[in-house]
Amino acid sequence: MERDFPIWQVLNEEGTVVQPEYRERITKELTMVMYRHLIRTRTFDRKCVSLQRQGRIGTYVPYEGQEACQVGSALALNDEDWMFPTYRDHGAMMTFGRSLVNTLLYWKGRTEGCVPPEGKKIVPPSVPIATQLPHAAGAACAEKWKGTKNAVIVYFGDGATSEGDFHEGLNFASVFNAPVVFFNQNNQYAISVPITRQMRSKTIAQKALAYDIPGVRIDGNDVFAVYFQTAEALERARHGGGPTLIEAVTWRYGAHTTSDDPSRYRDQEESKKRRETTDPIKRVVRLMQREGWWNEQWANQVQEEVNAEIEQAVAEMERYPKANASDMFDYVFAEPTWTIAEQKEAYLHWKRVMEG
Amino acid sequence: MSVKVSTKSLTLVQAVNDALRIMLKERDDVVLLGEDVGRNGGVFRATDGLLQEFGEERVIDTPLSEAGFTGAAIGMALNGFRPVVEIQFLGFIYPAYEQIMTHAARMRSRTRGHFTVPLVIRAPYGAGVRAPEIHSDSTEALFTHMPGVKVVCPSSPYDAKGLLIAAIEDPDPVLFLEPMRNYRAFREDVPEGKYTVDIGKGKKLREGEDVTVIAWGAMVPVAMKAAEAAAKKGIDADVIDLRTLYPLDKDMIAESVQKTGRTVIVQEAHATGGLANDILAVINDTSFFYQKAPAERVTGFDVPVPFFAHEDDYLPTPARVLHAIEKVMNDS
Numbered sequence A: 001m002e003r004d005f006p007i008w009q010v011l012n013e014e015g016t017v018v019q020p021e022y023r024e025r026i027t028k029e030l031t032m033v034m035y036r037h038l039i040r041t042r043t044f045d046r047k048c049v050s051l052q053r054q055g056r057i058g059t060y061v062p063y064e065g066q067e068a069c070q071v072g073s074a075l076a077l078n079d080e081d082w083m084f085p086t087y088r089d090h091g092a093m094m095t096f097g098r099s100l101v102n103t104l105l106y107w108k109g110r111t112e113g114c115v116p117p118e119g120k121k122i123v124p125p126s127v128p129i130a131t132q133l134p135h136a137a138g139a140a141c142a143e144k145w146k147g148t149k150n151a152v153i154v155y156f157g158d159g160a161t162s163e164g165d166f167h168e169g170l171n172f173a174s175v176f177n178a179p180v181v182f183f184n185q186n187n188q189y190a191i192s193v194p195i196t197r198q199m200r201s202k203t204i205a206q207k208a209l210a211y212d213i214p215g216v217r218i219d220g221n222d223v224f225a226v227y228f229q230t231a232e233a234l235e236r237a238r239h240g241g242g243p244t245l246i247e248a249v250t251w252r253y254g255a256h257t258t259s260d261d262p263s264r265y266r267d268q269e270e271s272k273k274r275r276e277t278t279d280p281i282k283r284v285v286r287l288m289q290r291e292g293w294w295n296e297q298w299a300n301q302v303q304e305e306v307n308a309e310i311e312q313a314v315a316e317m318e319r320y321p322k323a324n325a326s327d328m329f330d331y332v333f334a335e336p337t338w339t340i341a342e343q344k345e346a347y348l349h350w351k352r353v354m355e356g
Numbered sequence B: 001m002s003v004k005v006s007t008k009s010l011t012l013v014q015a016v017n018d019a020l021r022i023m024l025k026e027r028d029d030v031v032l033l034g035e036d037v038g039r040n041g042g043v044f045r046a047t048d049g050l051l052q053e054f055g056e057e058r059v060i061d062t063p064l065s066e067a068g069f070t071g072a073a074i075g076m077a078l079n080g081f082r083p084v085v086e087i088q089f090l091g092f093i094y095p096a097y098e099q100i101m102t103h104a105a106r107m108r109s110r111t112r113g114h115f116t117v118p119l120v121i122r123a124p125y126g127a128g129v130r131a132p133e134i135h136s137d138s139t140e141a142l143f144t145h146m147p148g149v150k151v152v153c154p155s156s157p158y159d160a161k162g163l164l165i166a167a168i169e170d171p172d173p174v175l176f177l178e179p180m181r182n183y184r185a186f187r188e189d190v191p192e193g194k195y196t197v198d199i200g201k202g203k204k205l206r207e208g209e210d211v212t213v214i215a216w217g218a219m220v221p222v223a224m225k226a227a228e229a230a231a232k233k234g235i236d237a238d239v240i241d242l243r244t245l246y247p248l249d250k251d252m253i254a255e256s257v258q259k260t261g262r263t264v265i266v267q268e269a270h271a272t273g274g275l276a277n278d279i280l281a282v283i284n285d286t287s288f289f290y291q292k293a294p295a296e297r298v299t300g301f302d303v304p305v306p307f308f309a310h311e312d313d314y315l316p317t318p319a320r321v322l323h324a325i326e327k328v329m330n331d332s
Helices: A020-025 A028-053 A067-075 A090-096 A100-107 A132-146 A164-175 A205-211 A223-238 A269-277 A280-291 A296-319 A338-354 B012-026 B050-054 B066-078 B094-104 B140-144 B157-169 B219-232 B250-260 B275-290 B308-314 B318-330
Strands: A082-084 A152-157 A180-186 A215-219 A244-249 B007-010 B030-034 B059-061 B082-086 B120-125 B150-152 B174-179 B188-191 B203-206 B211-215 B237-241 B244-246 B263-267 B296-299
Touching (some): A020 A223, A028 A100, A028 A223, A028 A280, A067 A152, A067 A180, A067 A223, A067 A244, A082 A090, A100 A296, A132 A180, A164 A180, A164 A205, A215 A223, A223 A244, A338 B318, B007 B012, B012 B050, B012 B082, B012 B157, B012 B174, B012 B188, B030 B066, B066 B082, B120 B157, B140 B174, B157 B188, B203 B219, B211 B219, B211 B250, B211 B318, B219 B237, B219 B263, B219 B318, B237 B250, B250 B275, B263 B275, B263 B318, B296 B318
Parallel strands (some): A180 A244, A215 A244, B030 B059, B120 B174, B211 B237, B211 B263
Antiparallel strands (some): B007 B188, B150 B244, B203 B237
């Protein structure tokens, strides 16, 4: 199966383009855009880990190491497409247009963080594993039946493939030939459980065979491989070609969440080694240096602009008015039921009395 | 002559670990299954060290599949094992709901006792620790409503250990709810060896004549704080920790309510369809004419457990419980 589903690369670890037919499409401009998003997502992620350590946001889910998966796939989308992320995909969400402030508010325990920007079909991150796959299949069917050319991308991890919802989602999409891309980030660990204990299958891409849909296995740390394969799968979907399963092989450098200590279940030396060898940003830098596109001053400027944008978002998050108790009652139904109306009134009255 | 029982000071989560270790040691048919329970020792460390001590065949890291491993555990239970399954958070149990509702709960009645499912499902539950969304559910009533499953919910280290051992020895499926807010909140001297706490029996935490306060799990410390505050105002509360949510300790509830005539029930979960309503039914059936005032319920609201920015508004607090105590005292 590993031979049938080899890991496809465009840009290897040394920053060399290994697919000559894609050579022309890797322009300086595209590379600069990729680089900026990679730096932006990584800087934001590190900032969030530090905010959590300082108690300024709640438990946080880091994605460092997986930026190429998220940036490359999100950049392949059209503005009108749908995104169904997990809790680890805020890198993809912010690349597709979710504001940094909303991302921060989500991690501060605020529902404001689940509201997408006007016109963007970004569904709130799914917390229970694999539950979003059937939603994506259904949203894709709806686009097809409405006669649009819009497609859907849905993200999930390696552990998610063990859930029934993974299989049910793929099967449903396959039966109805739905325009959806199932984007798997195989970071090789479901919290502490390595992929070898999660499945006996040698690849995730091969699971596409069971549903008779295309299965593609790519280097998830190669932003160009991710970008081109996702774009091709989306194009296929838009033109009646149905769903695709993409397995992007990657690695999370850090913990599952800020509540977890990865050194309990794996040797973190591996992460250190991968930072030097397979890192998604390093290979883009190597490509740019190789091509003579690298400019230290420009790179510093990108970093400074990104830092300023993030600092501004953090300041805005911290200036945000305190959560309003009415909010939790007001959005349960279009019209509140009598139980909710009574509970709200009684609680707010009591709170006012208590607070004098 | 008194026998000195040697004890150790444990948190609730350590007491769970201790119970599991004792039962793994005592019975070859006990196996643990769940996500991250082995190498990682569980996300809350409830199974810490057990893989190392008992090996991979008894402490099993499963694929990420709540329906799958709960269903597999039902099969193991049918075939002579006593599996103890860990659901990482109660909010993730729903894929397994079908397995519990349609199979574990009814196997005995479907087969006139020929097949049984001696299965324990452990799940941390509840809000109050600033967890991400879906990690804070307290949907115990979905399971107390399920005929064929016992539901246990200790609030202290001593009861956690004794009830978990009793649950593992019980011939029927038991959902064992662990209040994550109490996991490390305090320590208690717990006997070193094996002991059990009876399923179906509550515990009186405080004797009082004026008002009955009934709570379970994470709401027990909240109820106790309110009772202490009430005592300062001259109101003497009888506080019951239910410990088992199905079947309820009808006798303890009735005895207390008949003494005080006034009741406050503290429930973390949403109001509608909650366990507090079943407790009211017990009071209605056993003690209606002893009551001096309508019983009060202090509960979460009929809203999805909110994101943690709203957690303090959602959860019953000692102040809200005290307010209810004063209300039932003033009603006549």
